[in-house]
Amino acid sequence: MRKMIPLILTSLMSFFPGKTWAQTETGQISGTVLEQQNNAIPNARIAVRNVGTGALRESTSDDHGAFIVTNLLPARYSVLAEAQGFAKLEQQVDLPPGGRVALELKLQVGKLNETIEVTATSVAVNTANQTVGQLITSNDITNLPLLTRNPYDLVGGAANVSSAADAGLTMRGAGYNINGLRSAGTNILLDGAANNDEFTASVGQTVPLDAVQEINVLTNNFTAEYGRASAGVVNVTTKSGTNDFHGTAYEFGRYSALAANTFDNNARGIAKPGFTRNQFGYSVGGPIKKDKLFFFQSTEWLRVRSSATAIVAVPTPQLIAAANPTTQQFFSAFGTLRSNFIQLKTYTRDQLTAAGITACPPAPSKCDTDFPVASTTPIFAQGQYSVPADSGAGSPQNTYY
Numbered sequence: 001m002r003k004m005i006p007l008i009l010t011s012l013m014s015f016f017p018g019k020t021w022a023q024t025e026t027g028q029i030s031g032t033v034l035e036q037q038n039n040a041i042p043n044a045r046i047a048v049r050n051v052g053t054g055a056l057r058e059s060t061s062d063d064h065g066a067f068i069v070t071n072l073l074p075a076r077y078s079v080l081a082e083a084q085g086f087a088k089l090e091q092q093v094d095l096p097p098g099g100r101v102a103l104e105l106k107l108q109v110g111k112l113n114e115t116i117e118v119t120a121t122s123v124a125v126n127t128a129n130q131t132v133g134q135l136i137t138s139n140d141i142t143n144l145p146l147l148t149r150n151p152y153d154l155v156g157g158a159a160n161v162s163s164a165a166d167a168g169l170t171m172r173g174a175g176y177n178i179n180g181l182r183s184a185g186t187n188i189l190l191d192g193a194a195n196n197d198e199f200t201a202s203v204g205q206t207v208p209l210d211a212v213q214e215i216n217v218l219t220n221n222f223t224a225e226y227g228r229a230s231a232g233v234v235n236v237t238t239k240s241g242t243n244d245f246h247g248t249a250y251e252f253g254r255y256s257a258l259a260a261n262t263f264d265n266n267a268r269g270i271a272k273p274g275f276t277r278n279q280f281g282y283s284v285g286g287p288i289k290k291d292k293l294f295f296f297q298s299t300e301w302l303r304v305r306s307s308a309t310a311i312v313a314v315p316t317p318q319l320i321a322a323a324n325p326t327t328q329q330f331f332s333a334f335g336t337l338r339s340n341f342i343q344l345k346t347y348t349r350d351q352l353t354a355a356g357i358t359a360c361p362p363a364p365s366k367c368d369t370d371f372p373v374a375s376t377t378p379i380f381a382q383g384q385y386s387v388p389a390d391s392g393a394g395s396p397q398n399t400y401y
Helices: 004-013 138-143 151-157 263-268 317-322 325-333 349-354 366-370
Strands: 027-035 045-050 056-060 066-072 075-082 088-095 100-107 115-121 132-136 161-163 176-178 186-190 212-220 232-238 246-255 275-289 293-306 308-315 342-348 378-387
Touching: 027 075, 027 088, 045 066, 056 066, 075 100, 088 100, 132 151, 138 151, 138 212, 151 161, 151 212, 151 232, 317 325
Parallel strands: 027 100, 088 115, 186 232
Antiparallel strands: 027 066, 045 056, 045 075, 075 088, 132 212, 161 176, 212 232, 246 275, 275 293, 308 378, 342 378
């Protein structure tokens, strides 16, 4: 029975999955403790506390006044330094995903029960290592407009990043080129773990925008722990629960009633196509046990109903009737004109020739053989019809409009 206890406990633990943080997600806070004359203060107590969750890590400065605290999750931290004969110094700092923050803490002579507070700051220039990148903060995520609310669209705002679509390139990876390289060379991370669809070389899993805390875009000189990337690294960090309850509920709607018709549709007298897009969801996070256990959950739904107007050219019944039996059988078996097809104009062979369009390239003589109709007979009709814009593949039995 005793041998079965570890197996039973292991089985029970499998029902309670936890969040595992990769090495590329955690960072460190290091620094030096000095007095006002820039002399090192050894044996100073360093307390690093997560402002959101209250998690506490402690360290002690060495003989040179240096200290380091590793394996810290991305968050805002309060760093407290205290030493005998000096007033306490408390400073808040934001730690990005995989970031390394270096501080210089100068203590003033005073009583130990005195505390000097430094306003929370974000490190503007990375002086801890050679990595070059840009952090997209929670304020950026909240304030920057996003038409589709896809967090990966914010990557294009970073330096040395260009859109693959704007460059006329195939959309691969996150859809952005870093340092002019192929976007498939960008490594996509979610909370430090690989988030790549290896088959399509694209983002594996997109998360709701309200679930994203920040995005770290690394473009040059990133360390070996990231690996794989030949172009750059995009690391998305999701939110975590804290000691306070926070939540959102939202809906973003786009409706054709609030949009204008296209210029081409107006010129042809075509009615505005219908479009309705509803994107809605929620997020909620907070403590289960204060300072110990937290939760965060976010869900989003997307509903799109749309149609589009297409302008097409199709063979006229006169042209099909003049074709050989095999061609007539093909059109008869594989589709007919849609019921909502509206004929706008017809063209004869003479009209196409006058416009510089060869009706039967590269051998015009075959027109007389395969389609023996007069040059003044309408052979093509131009028309418009409405189809669902997001309906996927067409019907095999309706390939002929």
